[in-house]
Amino acid sequence: MAIKKSQLYSKLWAACDELRGGMDASQYKDYVLVVLFIKYLSDKKKSGDGTLLIDLPDGCSFDDLVALKNKSRFEITESDGSVRTTGIGEMVNIMLGKIADANPDLKDVITNADFADESKLGKGKDLVVTVSGLIGVFQDDDLDFSNNRAADDDLIGDAYEYLMKNFATQSGKSKGQFYTPAEVSRVM
Numbered sequence: 001m002a003i004k005k006s007q008l009y010s011k012l013w014a015a016c017d018e019l020r021g022g023m024d025a026s027q028y029k030d031y032v033l034v035v036l037f038i039k040y041l042s043d044k045k046k047s048g049d050g051t052l053l054i055d056l057p058d059g060c061s062f063d064d065l066v067a068l069k070n071k072s073r074f075e076i077t078e079s080d081g082s083v084r085t086t087g088i089g090e091m092v093n094i095m096l097g098k099i100a101d102a103n104p105d106l107k108d109v110i111t112n113a114d115f116a117d118e119s120k121l122g123k124g125k126d127l128v129v130t131v132s133g134l135i136g137v138f139q140d141d142d143l144d145f146s147n148n149r150a151a152d153d154d155l156i157g158d159a160y161e162y163l164m165k166n167f168a169t170q171s172g173k174s175k176g177q178f179y180t181p182a183e184v185s186r187v188m
Helices: 005-019 024-048 063-070 090-100 104-110 125-138 154-172 182-187
Strands: 074-077 083-086
Touching: 005 024, 005 125, 024 063, 024 090, 024 125, 063 090, 063 125, 074 090, 090 104, 090 125
Parallel strands: none
Antiparallel strands: 074 083
């Protein structure tokens, strides 16, 4: 069954709840929409939907994000053979970088959120809990985008408008006062 907008909006609000406290509400969309976008692409790719115009490289699916949850340290082997330790935030950033490399038009859009930014997401365990919680919101069996097949069904665009409307209203501004980069408009 296709996802209802009310169900999507409920998940978006829950995702914003995960981010509350560390950043301005106008920045929630940068993080929430990226995770939602990867979930959407992953579900469509799993369904065998051949209409995907965006390349989702191996190791960059939503399931790969889920595998990072609640883990604080990862070892990365560099091209020179050296090994370094990193955290969940940087691992998410690496995945987003791979997606951006495979889809140059998305570079400034998908890499806008820094999932390793301790000033917004917390330090140490707090960052792990925040990023894991954000991923977990979309890890719901009922939230499966593979069945959304209507050509005019723009769930990502609806999600963006929902977030803009709610957080523009809360900040005392109209949604028209927020800047929408042209890249975002083209992707949506």
